[in-house]
Amino acid sequence: MVQNGEFSIIERYFTHDAFGAWRSKGVGDDCAIIDMPAGRIAVTTDMMAIGTHFLPSARPEDVGYKALAVNLSDLAAAGAVPRAFFLSIALPARDDAWLSGFTKGLMELSLASGCPLLGGDTTRTATVGEAHAPVTISITAMGDLPSEMGLTRAGARPGDDIWVSGSIGGSYAALMHRWGKWTLPHELFPSAAHRMDRPEARNALGTALLSSASACADISDGLAQDLGHILERSQVAADVQWELVPVHPAVKALSRAMQLEAAMSGGDDYELVFTAPPEKRGLIEQASISALTPVTRIGRIIEKAPEPDAEQLRLHDERGELLLLPSTGFDHFA
């Protein structure tokens, strides 16, 4: 935990004057000490590096904001209310301007989500030859769940509807545009870029779905892979209608191959994909309204195909033709 002066810029923002439901009694100590209500909590951890998860040109404000957002998104997928987070950061050099921007973006979302920073650690990044590796960030976020509740990937049943929040593919399309591989329409690029730089974790929706969804995941690695996790953990298969998938408007302007790539395997959307029995449609729509978050029904859970190599996610076009999924999933070591 915090031991050196290195962390002073971020330490200033530690919640001496705490906001939020969980307070730390150990600011500046080896541990944060928190009084907890009895009950269930959700915990997630994510590690991110500049150059791997962020473009080297990313604004520090956006890096700070998004580093927390992707963790809040994991809490959203469990239906948890964010309560506290812990930050470890490795920096290649002391760079107060960068750290100040990073902290600004981080604290903007921390305050907006009622999720205070209760502890952390800072260090210098490892060296490669004479050079220090770029900034590496690890965040652990914690949230509250009502007792006995919590969404997992394991509860989908044949007959359930498959739903997606918001729109998908925008973040990946913005990345392709920035890499010079694709060209998004000039007037639509900013909204796609905003999806990439400032993703919105769907915590209000996740919480509202606690009593209606049967399974849930956030879309970080692409709809195909993240829905695939639900299928695998629930031991089911899925029929998805491509024309129902809520593709981001900037992506709609591209070829169908590009749309498929962005929406199905692009990732970095931080929308929720979830399942629920058809009799819950009214509850789902209420949840969508109360959370101010659009949701779209894109298909149905079916029985798992018995063949061991069968593709459990089947994507159809409007004529019922099976579409070939773009290579799914993202493996950092591939």
Added chain:
Amino acid sequence: MVQNGEFSIIERYFTHDAFGAWRSKGVGDDCAIIDMPAGRIAVTTDMMAIGTHFLPSARPEDVGYKALAVNLSDLAAAGAVPRAFFLSIALPARDDAWLSGFTKGLMELSLASGCPLLGGDTTRTATVGEAHAPVTISITAMGDLPSEMGLTRAGARPGDDIWVSGSIGGSYAALMHRWGKWTLPHELFPSAAHRMDRPEARNALGTALLSSASACADISDGLAQDLGHILERSQVAADVQWELVPVHPAVKALSRAMQLEAAMSGGDDYELVFTAPPEKRGLIEQASISALTPVTRIGRIIEKAPEPDAEQLRLHDERGELLLLPSTGFDHFA
């Protein structure tokens, strides 16, 4: 959280068949979901990189063991019982042999301390030119505290005794030996190296001290700096008797200048430094016996010196002469 196959070696050890008091209901999900007793918890997070916190030649078993030990040591400083930890790890390449060794050492301590791995994330390290940065690890550990209790750095009062557990300086001396700067006696090097490679977190002692110690910190950055944190947070000063400081036997064979450097500013000891009123000496000795951990009284807390630049930590030799402290503290950016 865990989303890719990358993590499969570690994921195997996730606690499907959980041991320990806290169980996760969300293995393989976006979050770990844990039912908690009402009460107080302690949380700490630490980030470590090969080449910065570990020698490039460190055995993966030792890296895994120590990465968890330093976090358990933070919990010990708060007096908390370890209950769960979360691991983020960035790897330069898929290296099953390394990861298998790392996991072996990590799980050895996890099982021994009753502190299960309940979640994690894996990714690839950032690149510098064509090369990937070395392994970077972030662990967040959580522990239980009785309600209303928990040790911090803030409670030391003038008149309190200053205590240290175990012996100090061994780890730093082993590092100097490995770097070829110092030469430790042949027969004493293994015990110093063991302190460096397999530090023992003092959780049993920390817990036993909950009702007697007034302030506590673990010695990660050297006695001078970590006791200094207590002095600063408690707004007091300290008189420490050098001849009472329990220097590791391998360090005793070195010159006094080397001994001072190893014991006062070396760090990486993971012993506890704590304070308590003299009337608690009996309780402290009972705690030491029940925790099977030796403790040594090394000095006394005094009133803070009023001069703004005064050295608040005063180290005396047996004749009462003030000793010059070696340059204290460790700043990764210095």
